[in-house]
Amino acid sequence: MRFTRFASARLMLPFAALLLPACIARTAVDIVTLPVKAASAGVDAVTTSQSEADEKRGREIRKQEERIGKARRKCEEARKRGEYDDKWCPIAQETVRY
Numbered sequence: 001m002r003f004t005r006f007a008s009a010r011l012m013l014p015f016a017a018l019l020l021p022a023c024i025a026r027t028a029v030d031i032v033t034l035p036v037k038a039a040s041a042g043v044d045a046v047t048t049s050q051s052e053a054d055e056k057r058g059r060e061i062r063k064q065e066e067r068i069g070k071a072r073r074k075c076e077e078a079r080k081r082g083e084y085d086d087k088w089c090p091i092a093q094e095t096v097r098y
Contacts, residue, residue, distance in 0.1 A: 064096045068094055068095075071094075074087075075092040076092075
């Protein structure tokens with residue numbers, strides 16, 4: 001009776017013994033690679049990739065185009081009224097710098 005009570009535990013003991021070294025090995029790998037992962041994350045945070053730089057430059061160009069377009073509209077409205085708008089007309093003469 002005593003032996004049958006722990007029979008399921010005895011059957012599971014070899015499986016646990018097989019899984020435990022794998023768990024320990026995985027933890028050791030995680031500990032060893034942690035400094036490398038931390039360093040690469042720091043480098044990624046500091047550096048700018050080419051695609052990020054391209055996106056930033058594209059945003060700058062779009063803002064320039066919007067500003068010049070707005071100035072051209074305002075200057076054209078002032079010309080229709082027979083006026084010269086000192087604020088907007090000089091901006092309207094600018095070109096987008098690529």
